Amino acid sequence: MYAYDELDRTLINERVEEFRDQVKRRLSGELTEDEFKMLRLQNGVYLQLHAYMFRVAIPYGTLSSNQLRRLAHVARRYDRGYGHFTTRQNIQFNWIKLAELPDALADLAEVGIHAMQTSGNNTRNVTSDQWAGVAPGEIEDPRIWSELLRQYTTLHPEFSFLPRKFKFAITASAHDRAAIKVHDIGLRLHRNAQGETGFEVLVGGGLGRTPFIGKTIKPFVHGRDLLSYVEAILRVYNQYGRRDNIYKARIKILVHELGIDKFAKEVEDEWLAMGDSALTLDDAVIEEIRSRFAYPAYEKLSHMPDELKQAAHDPLFERWRKNSVFTHKVQGYAIVTLSLKPVGGPPGDATADQMDAVADLADKYSFGEIRVGHEQNLALPHVAKRDLPVLWNALDKIGLATPNVNLVSDIIACPGLDYCSLANARSIPIAQELTRRFANHDTADLIGRLHINISGCINACGHHHVGHIGILGVEKNGEEFYQITIGGRADENAELGVLIGPAVPYGEVADVVEDIVEAYLALRARPDELFVDAVKRLGVEPFRERVYATR
Amino acid sequence: MTSPLQQKIKITGPSIVTANRTFDGAVVYRTAAKGWSTDLSDAAIVRTADEARALLAESIDDDIGAVGPYIAPVEIKASGKIKPGNLREHIRAQGVTIDLLSVPA
Amino acid sequence: MPLVKNGRVATDSFAHVPDGAELPGDSAVLVTAARFLDGPEALLQREGKLGVIWPNNRDVDDLVPWLDRLAVIALVFPTFRDGRAYSQARLLRERHGYDGELRATGQVLRDQFVFMLRAGFDAFEVKKESDAEAFAATSKRYSVFYQPTGDGRITALHRRMQQRHSESAGQ
Numbered sequence: 001m002y003a004y005d006e007l008d009r010t011l012i013n014e015r016v017e018e019f020r021d022q023v024k025r026r027l028s029g030e031l032t033e034d035e036f037k038m039l040r041l042q043n044g045v046y047l048q049l050h051a052y053m054f055r056v057a058i059p060y061g062t063l064s065s066n067q068l069r070r071l072a073h074v075a076r077r078y079d080r081g082y083g084h085f086t087t088r089q090n091i092q093f094n095w096i097k098l099a100e101l102p103d104a105l106a107d108l109a110e111v112g113i114h115a116m117q118t119s120g121n122n123t124r125n126v127t128s129d130q131w132a133g134v135a136p137g138e139i140e141d142p143r144i145w146s147e148l149l150r151q152y153t154t155l156h157p158e159f160s161f162l163p164r165k166f167k168f169a170i171t172a173s174a175h176d177r178a179a180i181k182v183h184d185i186g187l188r189l190h191r192n193a194q195g196e197t198g199f200e201v202l203v204g205g206g207l208g209r210t211p212f213i214g215k216t217i218k219p220f221v222h223g224r225d226l227l228s229y230v231e232a233i234l235r236v237y238n239q240y241g242r243r244d245n246i247y248k249a250r251i252k253i254l255v256h257e258l259g260i261d262k263f264a265k266e267v268e269d270e271w272l273a274m275g276d277s278a279l280t281l282d283d284a285v286i287e288e289i290r291s292r293f294a295y296p297a298y299e300k301l302s303h304m305p306d307e308l309k310q311a312a313h314d315p316l317f318e319r320w321r322k323n324s325v326f327t328h329k330v331q332g333y334a335i336v337t338l339s340l341k342p343v344g345g346p347p348g349d350a351t352a353d354q355m356d357a358v359a360d361l362a363d364k365y366s367f368g369e370i371r372v373g374h375e376q377n378l379a380l381p382h383v384a385k386r387d388l389p390v391l392w393n394a395l396d397k398i399g400l401a402t403p404n405v406n407l408v409s410d411i412i413a414c415p416g417l418d419y420c421s422l423a424n425a426r427s428i429p430i431a432q433e434l435t436r437r438f439a440n441h442d443t444a445d446l447i448g449r450l451h452i453n454i455s456g457c458i459n460a461c462g463h464h465h466v467g468h469i470g471i472l473g474v475e476k477n478g479e480e481f482y483q484i485t486i487g488g489r490a491d492e493n494a495e496l497g498v499l500i501g502p503a504v505p506y507g508e509v510a511d512v513v514e515d516i517v518e519a520y521l522a523l524r525a526r527p528d529e530l531f532v533d534a535v536k537r538l539g540v541e542p543f544r545e546r547v548y549a550t551r
Numbered sequence: 552m553t554s555p556l557q558q559k560i561k562i563t564g565p566s567i568v569t570a571n572r573t574f575d576g577a578v579v580y581r582t583a584a585k586g587w588s589t590d591l592s593d594a595a596i597v598r599t600a601d602e603a604r605a606l607l608a609e610s611i612d613d614d615i616g617a618v619g620p621y622i623a624p625v626e627i628k629a630s631g632k633i634k635p636g637n638l639r640e641h642i643r644a645q646g647v648t649i650d651l652l653s654v655p656a
Numbered sequence: 657m658p659l660v661k662n663g664r665v666a667t668d669s670f671a672h673v674p675d676g677a678e679l680p681g682d683s684a685v686l687v688t689a690a691r692f693l694d695g696p697e698a699l700l701q702r703e704g705k706l707g708v709i710w711p712n713n714r715d716v717d718d719l720v721p722w723l724d725r726l727a728v729i730a731l732v733f734p735t736f737r738d739g740r741a742y743s744q745a746r747l748l749r750e751r752h753g754y755d756g757e758l759r760a761t762g763q764v765l766r767d768q769f770v771f772m773l774r775a776g777f778d779a780f781e782v783k784k785e786s787d788a789e790a791f792a793a794t795s796k797r798y799s800v801f802y803q804p805t806g807d808g809r810i811t812a813l814h815r816r817m818q819q820r821h822s823e824s825a826g827q
Contacts, residue, residue, distance in 0.1 A: 007812040011800040018797050022767060027574055029615040030786065038737050039767055047619055049643050051576035097575035121737065151802040151812065157774035158746055158805070161739025227803075238743050273751065278804040285813055288820070346649055417639060418647040421619075428649050478637055 001062045001369055002147050003292050004112040011154070012114045013106075019043050020102035027099065042122060042160070044090075044115035045101060049421050054079075054096040055118040056108065060128040060146040060170075061089035061372040065359040068370050070111045072355035078104045082351045085340060087412060087463055088167070089127045089372045090118055094419055122160050123153035123234070126168040129177040130373035133295070134381045136329040140197065142172035142189050144290050145226065148281070151289075152227050159234045163241035164249035166234070167206075170199075174492070179374060181205050181214045181494035182466060184251045185233060187226075197223045203233060203263070204255030205494075207460035212252040213494050215260040217267060223286065227279040232271035236263070296367035296382050301332025305386035319441060320392055323403035325383075334385050336366075338378040338395060339402040339410065343439045346428045347413045348376030350400075357398045365391050374463075375451075376412055377405065407444040408452060408517065409435040412463060416456030416473060417480070423456035425473025425480035425506070430454055433510045438517075447517055450531045453488075466490035468532040469516060470497040471509060480506040486516065486543055487535035500544045504551065512547050519546040560600050560607070564636070565625050567594040568603075568610045569643070570617035578643045579617050581610045587617045591633050591644055596625070658788035660780040661757070663795065665788050668781075670707050670728060679704075686730055689714065700725050709761065712740040716747050723754045728779070733762035742775045749776035750806035769794045774805045 019039075026036040044055035056071065063071075071091055075083050078100050079093040086092055096104065105115060117124055126146045133141040149168060153159070159166075171178040172189040180186030186202035198220045205214025221229045233251075242248045255263045311317045326335040338358065341347045350358070358378060362370045365387045366380035373379060378400075383391060395401035404410045411434060414420065416427030431454055438444050453467030457474075464470035470485035481503035488497030504512050517531075523542055524534045535543070568581035572589075579587040580594035588594070597603045603622045610620035624636030635641040642648060659668040670684040675691050682703035692699060692708045699706055700722065707728025710719060719729065729748060731741035741760065748754040759779040760772050766787035772780065773795055782788040801809050810818075 005816065007800050007815060011798070011802070011812070014798045014800065018767075027615070033573075033614040033618050035736070035765060047571055047576060049639070050578055050646065051571070095576075099574045121739075154802050155771075155798070156803055157771040158742040159739070160771055161737050161742070235743050239740055243738060243740075284817060288813060288817055418642060418649055426648060428647075432649065480638070 001064060001293060002059075002143070002289075003294060005292070009109070009112065012109045012112070012116070015043075015114065015116055015155070016102060016105045016109050019105060023098060023102055038120055038161075040098075041120035042117060043101075043105070044118035045096075045098065046119060047421065048094065048415075048419050049417075050419070051095045052098055052101075053419070054093045054101065054104065054115065055086070056091050056093070056113060056115045057118050057125050058089050058091060058113075058372050059150050060126060060132065060143045061130045061374075062132075062143065063370045063372065064111070065362040065368040065370065067111045067113055068355050068359040068362070070108060070113060072352040072359070074104050074107060075352040075355065077107070081353075082349055083355070084346075084415065085348045085350065085372050085376050085378070087374045087376065087414075087461060088125050089130070089374055090125055091372070092415075094415070116154055119165075120160075121162045121164050121166075123156065123162075123166045123168065126150050126153070126170065127178055127183075127374060128170045129173060130371040130379050131177060131326070131335055131381065132172065133293075134328050134330075134333075134335055135173055135177075136327055137173060138329070139172045139189050139191060141293065142170040142178075142187075144286070144293060145187070145189065145199075145223070146170050147289055147293075148227065148286070149230070152230070152279070156234075159238055162234070162238055163243045164246065164251075166237070166251065176490075176492040176494075177373075179463070179466065179490040179494070181492070182207055182211070182463070182490060183214060185230065186214045190220075192220050199223070199226060201229065201233075204252040204260070206250055206252045207463060207465045208250070209247055209458050210253065210256075211460070211465045211496050212256065213496070214252075215255065217260065217264045224281045227281060228274055228277040229267075229271055231277075231279055232267045232274060235270055236266045240266070296369075298330045298333060298382070299384070301384055301386065303331050303385070305332070305384075307386040307389050311389035311392075314389075317389060317392055319445075320396075320401055320403040321388060323407070323445075324401070324405045325388060328382070332385055334383050334388065336380045336383045336388070336391065337373070337405045338380065338400040339405050340377050340400070341404055341410050341435065342399050342402050343409065343435045344432050345399075345435070347411050347431050347435075350378070354398050354400060357394075358400065361391060361394055374412075375406075375410065377410070403441055404435075404444055406449045406451070407438075408447050408450040409438045409444055411435065411452045411454060412467070413454040414456050414462035416454070416462075420456060420461075422459055423473065424458075424475040425456050425482065427454040427456040427462060427471075427473060430471060430473075430482070430506070430509050434513055437510050437514055446527075447521065448528070448530055450517070451490075452513070463490065464488075465496045466494060467497060468535070469513060471513075474503055476503065482506070482509045484509075484512055484516070484547070486540060487532060489532055498540045500540055501548050508551070515547045516543050519543050560604055560622060562598065562600050562603050562622070563624065565596050565598055565627050566603055566622050566636075567591075567596060567625050567633075568606050568620050569594070569623050569640070570610060570620035573614065573616060573618050581606060581617075581620065585609065585613070587613075591625075591635070594625070594633060596627070596633070597622075658782050658785060660782050660788050660791045661778065663792050665791075670705070672709070684727065686728060689719075693718070696722055707757070707759070710744070712738065712744065716744045716752070719748075720752055723748070723752055723756075726756055728757040728759055729754065730759040730761045730781075731777075733760060733764060733768075736763045736765050736768055742771065745772070745775040745777055746805060766790055766794050770798055774801070774807050774809070776806050 169183040182205040188200040202214035371379040413431040417423035455462035455464040466488040485497030583595040684705040686707040705727035
């Protein structure tokens with residue numbers, strides 16, 4: 001993973017000092033809330049229902065064990081002992097005091113963690129595939145490019161006051177685990193016919209009030225032109241994005257209103273006018289960043305160690321292994337997903353104790369590295385297969401071995417009305433009830449891969465539009481109601497889900513989901529036809545009938 | 552529970568002004584004494600749109616004390632006790648409706 | 657409203673002249689873009705320096721024919737959150753080579769000074785006295801910059817590479 005140097009550390013320390021000064025001026029009244037709000041947002045500080053919420057950046061979802069320990073420390077010292085991992089690979093603390101934030105940031109800065117631009121109308125965390133660098137079949141590690149983009153976008157003087165927020169995602173695999181098609185800029189790393197490394201660039205994807213799948217603006221931008229091309233896009237957006245209406249201010253609206261061809265031309269013209277750009281990356285610069293990424297010294301290991309053979313007799317271990325353990329590009333190693341979706345628990349949360357325990361396990365079994373996925377689970381990316389049984393035991397003791405990864409109870413949910421001041425309805429209790437309904441692992445296995453996404457309002461932080469089953473909280477006459485969509489997907493075949501019918505009340509959501517699942521089990525062509533494929537084949541009608549027959 | 556950030560001032564019953572305390576984000580209520588209290592029973596009650604507007608305006612001015620004030624409905628019981636008037640305010644007064652995560656034994 | 661120039665509070669020799677008002681003698685004036693474009697030659701031939709206040713929703717390309725004859729270009733931040741003038745500033749400096757005074761007007765606050773300096777502004781109509789007084793200290797808040805702009809500051813990436821070269825050269 002990327003190692004901070006003196007320059008990186010200096011920058012985040014300077015940022016901490018600046019924020020300390022801003023908080024001081026706010027608390028003394030020298031800054032009004034109107035003047036301060038955007039400044040605190042630029043440091044990831046929201047005001048929520050009960051308290052401030054603090055969103056800390058985990059660049060491209062990679063953490064060292066020391067960093068995870070420091071997050072645990074922040075949870076304990078400044079919060080209520082837990083944190084929430086988000087759909088953008090960040091972590092959120094829900095009870096932080098503004099007056100203590102500069103100290104929390106200083107503590108984080110010591111281990112190279114910051115909260116710059118995790119909110120505000122600027123460029124946010126550049127997310128990636130949580131298996132970057134270890135997934136088989138990857139072209140190259142996309143995190144090198146994520147880091148180049150992270151540095152380029154951090155405290156960019158021209159683009160810190162955009163019309164609205166701006167999100168990037170990068171993938172380097174055929175199977176897109178980073179949801180690039182629903183980002184403002186999505187980047188697909190690949191090689192052209194000449195074998196050169198570059199990017200397919202997509203723009204204007206996004207969810208929220210007006211969801212759009214991103215469109216390809218340029219099929220191949222050479223790696224060396226990535227930053228200059230991105231600058232051209234941002235400059236066009238900064239100048240022409242709408243500023244009169246916050247619901248029409250994202251780049252997706254500009255792309256939609258101009259049309260992709262006209263938009264592409266504006267960008268191309270700007271890019272050509274830039275000429276020989278100081279942003280053109282040469283091999284030396286790329287190599288400089290690449291050299292700061294340290295990779296483990298993998299051993300030469302057997303692909304079927306004895307420990308694994310022996311443990312195969314334990315059906316509980318086997319169930320977990322088959323569910324949560326994924327193929328690594330290096331023989332004898334594995335990628336292990338740690339489910340943060342225990343039955344009855346709030347999805348994506350971890351206690352400070354759990355974080356410390358995972359940090360220790362990472363030191364023992366994963367070369368000190370942890371990953372955060374946008375599905376709100378953690379991963380240990382470099383586990384030797386021979387260590388799987390002992391790791392499983394340890395994870396099970398701390399409640400992080402629920403064998404439900406990618407299954408119906410592996411729910412992605414926003415914090416919802418329990419925490420968030422934008423919400424219309426609660427999402428966490430819905431998720432909790434669903435995990436209880438589908439607590440039986442045999443049933444969940446039988447159902448197969450099924451992504452449920454829950455958002456408490458139209459801002460769609462739970463990514464409900466692209467859930468296989470999407471649940472959106474709305475308000476009707478002071479009561480919580482939920483719209484249900486099916487057939488969405490976030491991967492390389494990204495699609496928006498389709499509404500199945502009128503919204504249903506809070507108490508019926510779990511029943512409706514059970515009805516949908518029952519309909520799927522009855523109608524699927526084969527046991528291995530996935531839910532989302534069955535919906536594609538059959539359309540929404542059979543599911544709608546089943547759900548609304550008695551409602 | 553539509554976010555009050557999008558509300559027009561429309562009073563349908565007794566209402567209060569609520570916000571979050573600036574230094575720590577705690578839920579607070581505007582009092583008749585032009586202060587902020589964490590106790591709902593200290594809240595100033597308004598009953599007309601004009602009263603609400605006035606209370607909100609002077610609350611907004613006091614942004615050293617609290618942030619993001621808005622008007623929220625309350626219910627007044629026969630005993631005189633003030634209770635939150637919708638689910639959102641109930642959650643703000645009582646806390647989250649879920650159990651906070653605890654480490655398994 | 658104090659003017660900051662050359663890093664400190666300075667007297668503003670330019671008068672903002674509203675549309676329709678007569679231009680005062682041969683002193684330095686700032687006029688609106690509309691007034692300027694209505695009769696640029698007449699204004700430029702006048703004794704006394706001329707500056708134009710350019711709105712943030714208009715392409716700076718339209719001003720390019722007169723760049724080398726304008727003493728001041730004033731760009732606008734209607735609120736500090738509206739960042740269009742940052743792009744305009746960079747284009748004027750870096751693409752069109754404008755080297756007259758580039759002035760930030762509107763809601764100009766302390767916490768944007770560094771961004772403005774990096775974008776190419778060198779004069780600031782600062783909203784608050786206290787911010788104007790803090791200008792010098794504030795502009796030194798940061799010593800590391802990740803991305804290149806026209807301000808000539810070397811980026812972190814290139815500093816690293818320089819360090820590497822000097823290390824290997826020293827071996």
